Amino acid sequence: MSTAVAQEEPGCGLPRSIFVADDAEVHDVPMSVIKRPLISTVDREKVDDFKRLIQAGTQLTPIEVAWVQRPEGNYYFSFGGCHRWAAHTELGSTTIPAKLVPVSPATINLYMGASSPFRAPGPQQQQEQAPS
Numbered sequence: 069m070s071t072a073v074a075q076e077e078p079g080c081g082l083p084r085s086i087f088v089a090d091d092a093e094v095h096d097v098p099m100s101v102i103k104r105p106l107i108s109t110v111d112r113e114k115v116d117d118f119k120r121l122i123q124a125g126t127q128l129t130p131i132e133v134a135w136v137q138r139p140e141g142n143y144y145f146s147f148g149g150c151h152r153w154a155a156h157t158e159l160g161s162t163t164i165p166a167k168l169v170p171v172s173p174a175t176i177n178l179y180m181g182a183s184s185p186f187r188a189p190g191p192q193q194q195q196e197q198a199p200s
C-alpha cells in the first residue's frame with residue numbers, strides 16, 4: 069500500500085507526484101475507467117508538443133493513477149498528468165500508459181473530501197437520504 073506525499077514540482081496546480089509507491093505497476097489503462105475529479109487548465113503548446121511526441125511513438129512517462137481495490141470492484145483516480153491526459157484525449161486514445169499506485173479509500177477521502185465515493189455519509193446526509 070502507498071502513502072500520499074506531496075512532492076515539489078508543480079503541474080496543473082498539483083505536485084508532480086502525489087503518491088509514493090514501491091509496488092506500482094505500469095499498464096495501458098482504458099481511459100474510460102479513470103475518474104479525474106479535478107478540472108485542469110492546460111498549456112496549449114505543451115499539449116500539442118505531447119500530441120506530436122505520442123504520434124511519433126515516443127513513450128512519455130506514465131501518468132500516476134491511484135488504484136483502490138474494493139470488494140465490489142476496482143476504482144481508478146487520476147489527479148495530475150493533465151497535459152498527457154489532454155494529449156491522449158485529443159488524439160482519441162482509448163488507453164493511456166499509467167502507473168497504478170495502490171491506495172486506500174482513506175487516501176481518496178483526503179483528496180476528494182465530500183466528493184469521495186468512499187466517504188461515509190454524515191448524520192445530515194443520512195437524514196436526507198432516509199426514506200420518508
Ligand SMILES: Nc1ncnc2c1ncn2[C@@H]1O[C@H](COP(=O)(O)OP(=O)(O)OP(=O)(O)O)[C@@H](O)[C@H]1O
Pocket residue numbers: 078079080081084121126127128129148149150151152153
Ligand atoms: N520527449 C519526451 N520523452 C519522454 N518523456 C517525456 C518527454 N517530454 C516530457 N516527458 C515526460 O512526460 C512527463 C510530463 O510531465 P509534465 O509534468 O510536464 O506534464 P503532465 O504531468 O502531463 O501535466 P501536468 O504537469 O500539468 O499535470 C514528464 O515525466 C516528462 O519527463
